[in-house]
Structure formats: C-alpha cells, structure tokens
Amino acid sequence: NRRFVLAERPQGEPTEGTLRLETDAVPDVGDGQMLLRTVFLSLDPYMRGRMSDAPSYAAPVEIGQTMVGGTVSRVVRSTLPGFNEGDWVVGFSGWQDYAVSDGKGVTPLGADPVHPSWALGVMGMPGLTAWAGLTQIGKPKAGETLVVGGATGPVGATVGQIGKILGLRVVGIAGGVEKCSHAVDVLGFDACVDYKSDGFAGQLALATPEGIDIYFENVGGKVFDAVAPRLNTRARIPLCGLISQYNATSLPDGPDRLGWLMGMFLKKRISVRGFIVFDDFGHLYPEFAKEMGGWVEAGRIKYREEMIDGLEEAPRAFIGLLRGEGFGKRVIRVGPD
Ligand code: NDP
Numbered sequence: 001n002r003r004f005v006l007a008e009r010p011q012g013e014p015t016e017g018t019l020r021l022e023t024d025a026v027p028d029v030g031d032g033q034m035l036l037r038t039v040f041l042s043l044d045p046y047m048r049g050r051m052s053d054a055p056s057y058a059a060p061v062e063i064g065q066t067m068v069g070g071t072v073s074r075v076v077r078s079t080l081p082g083f084n085e086g087d088w089v090v091g092f093s094g095w096q097d098y099a100v101s102d103g104k105g106v107t108p109l110g111a112d113p114v115h116p117s118w119a120l121g122v123m124g125m126p127g128l129t130a131w132a133g134l135t136q137i138g139k140p141k142a143g144e145t146l147v148v149g150g151a152t153g154p155v156g157a158t159v160g161q162i163g164k165i166l167g168l169r170v171v172g173i174a175g176g177v178e179k180c181s182h183a184v185d186v187l188g189f190d191a192c193v194d195y196k197s198d199g200f201a202g203q204l205a206l207a208t209p210e211g212i213d214i215y216f217e218n219v220g221g222k223v224f225d226a227v228a229p230r231l232n233t234r235a236r237i238p239l240c241g242l243i244s245q246y247n248a249t250s251l252p253d254g255p256d257r258l259g260w261l262m263g264m265f266l267k268k269r270i271s272v273r274g275f276i277v278f279d280d281f282g283h284l285y286p287e288f289a290k291e292m293g294g295w296v297e298a299g300r301i302k303y304r305e306e307m308i309d310g311l312e313e314a315p316r317a318f319i320g321l322l323r324g325e326g327f328g329k330r331v332i333r334v335g336p337d
Pocket of ligand 1: 044045046125126129150151152153154155156173174175176179218219221223239240241242243244245275276277278321322323324325326327328329330
C-alpha cells in the first residue's frame, strides 16, 4: 500500500518535501469492514489548509499521518451489508492505494456508474458548493449580474453555468486567454475577463455595465479589489474561498483598508456570508443531486476534467493546482478501474 503522509508543515507554497511516500502492507479487513482500492483521488484547494495547524474549521493532518482527500474507489473485499466486491464508492480514503472502511462517510455509486470520477467534481463536493452557494446565499433573480472568479475550475465553471440556466448575466474571471475563451465559448458565459492582463479592472467595469449583484468569491486578492467598486447596493457575496491567499505567510503590504471595506459593506448594504459546504449545506445533497443530475444529463452543464496518471504525481499536481496551472477539475488516476 503506497501512501503519502504529511512530512512537514509548509511555510508558504508546499514543496516536494511537504509530503513523503511510504509503502506498507495492504491492511486486513475485520468484521463490519471493507477494503477499498482507490481508483481516483481528488485534488482540492482546501488540502492546503489541512497541511497547516493554524486554527480552522477542520483539524489539521498530523505530521506522519496520511494526507486526507476525497476518493472514488472499488470494493475489494467486504463484510458490510450493502457493499459488494467490485462496487464503486465515493468517500475519503486519502492519498493512498488502499483503505479500510466501516462504511461511514462512504456513498455507493453502484456496480457500473457511467462517469465514476464525476462524483469528485460536478456531481460531488465542488458541484454542491457551486449550487448551494449560489442558490442559498447568492439568491439569484433573473436579469441580475453574477461575477465569479476561478471561472474554469470545478466550482466557478458550475456557478456560472447555473447562473445562465437561472437567467443571469454571467461574467467570469480567469487567468489567461485560453481559460477565458473556454468560459465564453464552451461554458456559455456572457463575458470573461483575464485578471492577469493589463487593464483588468477597466475590462471588468466594461463587462459589468449594470454593476454586480452577486459576486461568488473563490479567489480574493486583486480580483476582489477590481470587483469591489462594481458591487451594487444590496449585492450578495457567497464567500466560498480565497485561493490567492492560501500560500500567504503574512498580510499584504500597504495601508490597512479594513475600515474602508466595512464602510463600503455598510453603505451598500452588502451581505457577505462564508460557508463550509458539508457543514452548512450537506443536508441539501439529495435535492442538488436530482437537479444537477438532470442538467448534466441534458447537456446543460458541461464539465471539464484534467486526469493525471499515477499517485506519485499527486504532490506536483497539487502544487501546480495552487499556482493556477490546472484547467478544469484535477483528478489523479491512482489505480486501474
Ligand atoms: P479551482 O480548480 O478553481 O482552483 C484552482 C484555480 O484557482 C486555478 O486554476 C486558478 O485559476 C485559480 N487561482 C489560483 N491562484 C490564484 C490567484 N493567486 N489568483 C486568482 N486565481 C487563482 O478550485 P475549486 O473550483 O475546487 O475551488 C474554487 C474555490 O472554492 C477555492 O477557493 C476553494 O478553496 C473553494 N471551495 C470552498 C468550499 C467551501 O465549502 N467553502 C468547498 C469547495 C471549494 P486561474 O488560472 O483562472 O487563475
């Protein structure tokens, strides 16, 4: 059993020394347990937070402990009712080939799912994040303007496409011409602005002639700086993530703008609500799965996946994810299906 354990807590960006590959025996299964073989491992931005012991909503991974992660696996052996050899499941086996499970937190996907890895993306955690954050906190009304950063990532791409289905004007923000073209040509956004280009703030203003009613926040930093002056009175901000800050080791230089920010929220009567998807909206999963399943099947929501072969590639692929090198949902193919 190969597994990546946390070797040291990264200062700033994780390095190749942050995780260490260890190999030990494939674990035995006791009564009321099953052995799972990982086929797909999800790479997600929240993993950076788990590498750190700063206070957060979830406990950190301890040094020497297997790195946590969402997985799609197949049942190798089982003494658990309802889980049979060969079945597909989605759960949290972490960065390893095999895991023993008592079934808690594991959801069956059946014997022959059409797209098993999609349970880590559009039909799973990122999809639920997009759907719940937009509908429950964004409270969209047809005709309003929605802006979303990380526009081609699994959350942002889904937010924008749901926005289109709900009749919004959707403007994406993404890094680079290729990602922006994808957002408009494939995902159907009305516009997409490249935050790495000169004149980004001006281009965002041109793309939002009637201001911004909903800003789905994935990114923070200079993207938020450009969004802030465009926010309309009574705008809503589902505060989902701040990926531009995850590797930061200190606050940025410059004047303290907290007073300005709070004053802006007050004068414009803006609602900002942070959320942690399973804690706040896990109970909505069945409703989400039904609605999203229908949209995906009807081709109304497109999904782009970036499959990378080999567990040994996971640390490099994760470092690249935080640098914006990914394009679509990053998944590691760990084992044969
Ligand atoms: P993504 O695949 O979108 O994240 C990677 C992308 O983030 C990159 O491709 C890059 O896109 C963008 N990015 C990276 N660094 C920067 C930067 N410095 N400035 C601007 N953009 C940057 O991830 P997900 O779709 O999985 O997640 C999106 C956000 O949602 C994350 O912040 C994540 O933490 C959050 N999240 C929150 C949840 C919750 O419960 N609150 C649950 C799930 C996700 P580009 O090249 O376009 O810049």
